[in-house]
Amino acid sequence: MRISEDYGQSALFSFSIKNARGLPVMNKSVASTDAFVAIRFGEDVWKSGVVRSLDPIWDEQTCVFEATELLHGATPPDIRVMDHDTYSSNDAIGRVYLNHISIYEKMLADGIPEKSFSFCLPIYDTLLGIRGELLFELHVTILDRGSKRLALLSGEYIPEDNEAEEVLGLVHHLAVEKDPEHAWLDRIRTPRATNEARMLAIRRSFGEATRSLITEAKKLGASHVLNFKEQLDLEGDGSNLLCARVSGTAVRLKPKGGFKLKQFEKIRLPICSMQSMPSVSSGCGGIIMSRRICLLENEDESDGYRRKIWQELRYELFRNARRRGCDLIIGYTETLTTYDRVAIFACMGTAICRANNEQQLAAEQIPSLRNSPRNAHRGSAFPASPNDQPSINCSPYHLPPLKDANELNIKSTMCNSCRKYQCLDFLISTLAVPAPPLVASTKNYVQISIMKRLRKHDDPEDLAEELSLILRTIDVDIHHALVTEARAVNPQGNALFEVRVAMKISQDSLIIVLTGILVRLYVLQKEESSLHPLSAMLAFSAFRSGDPRRFSWGSVRDAIRGKSIQTPSLRMRIMNVRPMGHDSPGIGEEVENRPRKRLPSFLDRLRKQQTEKGFLIQLAAEREICVNIGLIDGTSISNMQSIAGLHVVNPIHSLIFGREFSGVGKRLVHWSDIFIREDTNPPTEAIEIDRFVSGSIEDSISAARAICLGSGGLGMASLSIISFNLVVSKDQISTTFILSCDFVYEK
16 A cells, blocks of 8 residues: 555654674675665654674664655665775665655554554675675654545555545656656766666656656546556667656555455546456457557657557557457556667556446345255366256356457357357456366466567667567467467366467577467357367477477576575576577587688687677567566466466475465555566576576565565465566666565554
């Protein structure tokens, strides 16, 4: 939750620095560090005394700061741990990141005017990672509570202690700012200073965008924004700009007095980012997508230009839904990828038909298949024959009446439950997997990659034209690959849910990766003729590893740094979408059918440098896609180990709740932060890049976990790593990403 855009809110923040531990050696002559702490809050600055030790103890007197405008984007306290130097400028050891707004909001929600917190937070440096821990106490006294507040939640589901009075639809906003990474000042300042300037610019942009989103939501009468997402677009040399985008579904909630979903027909805006809205649907048209290729420009109205593109894409997506006979889009997501000045804007969602009050009431009165008395004596939860079927609500999966079904190339079959209406023969959806009574088989992940090679272009307009031609027919390739892979994974599967997309334009290719959960949906027919065992064999199901007709897999474990604050919590599984050496010779390999000829030494070095550059670009693209696929936490999914992504493992698994977590008696408070990490030592091997990526993500999760536990939290719900950007060159490697979640507290 976050505070609304109301003035008059103020509080006192009192810091008491206790000690630090595990600091690095900054003064090699004495093998120690002259450490002190500096805190800047607004215009006020406080410094502790200098203590020579790697584990300094201060126990300083309390320093008090007053915050008078606790709004989104308010500058957080700048807590730095420094090394004192008498004859030169002080050296930075690292910073401690603390989101004071989330703490303030939790106290407001609990109705507590005064409270103390004990924190043990990592000291983070953008170049060297975690460099120790800082222990301090924070005492917060609320002076003015202000008026109303609007809550933001990362989760996609309505908390169980609330009910929806009205769903208002999608709210969104963006803010554009010049990227300090590409400013002229970057040529003369240090990499650490550039990273800090970039983080400040990103936080400022997100603050501006979020305040505008809250204003828009409040005008609609919303009390909450669910599925709140912050996305960052680093446009690079093409425009030298960065764009902060925020979006979510505005709803009006009230204390629970019966979860009545009849009010969902009041949805004002026809697009929602929520993945689950039970009883609101009376038909489903499946997944729909909309894309556009644009050239980015650095102009005065750059924010208006990008806002117009996204708005037109949403209109186009809704028109596609209307062509399928639907009037609402849910499970809405956005994706953007850039290269040079070329950008692909893409959005997708699931088209459905809204149910009226009578249809919703009928759906609520239909008994669940799991509780049906007809199946009480059976080992299976599903009827053995069509003549012995319990009543279930199959209407959400009926295909709306279409006038041009042949033109849309939609294949349908008769509903397996009611035998009255048509359903899609293979359903692809961005919605959550239905409840168990509707699912007749185990869950399996399905993941496919589509790669289109690109010619080398000197003019970005030529590249945009080639991409435009590719995207005209790529949906056919995606659908064919998904169906083929699904039948190879599970011939009984007929529906793919929770579809997510990762897209990347690299130097010579366009890569699109789709991931979803395959199930056997009872209401859809099983076509025996199309699921012959021979077809499954021809789908290359046996070539799981290393076959050039499919992508191959590689497994990389997280690097253990030996620090007490770090424990491996994620396992990265890399998708090698284009193995090096398959289509072109690698470093040191000879090309067949060519005469051996000794090249001049400088040409030999030039060729090797070009090959190494392409190799690094490929490695960066694969790992960026891997992280942007998202967290894989399929404890109930059988084949999760073969899926690329970030796999959640112990010990952090016990601290991460699922995205559907909304336990009664719990309070959710939104938290997010931007993380930048850079290494000026050029990488030479894939393992070095993997170690860097894993370490960056581990450091960010360690910081979030420490803040959560220090503020009394139980764990993190709806954890996600967003807008992961990885740049690898012969001189450096850097990454920028957003970590977002909801802290879970006892009420």
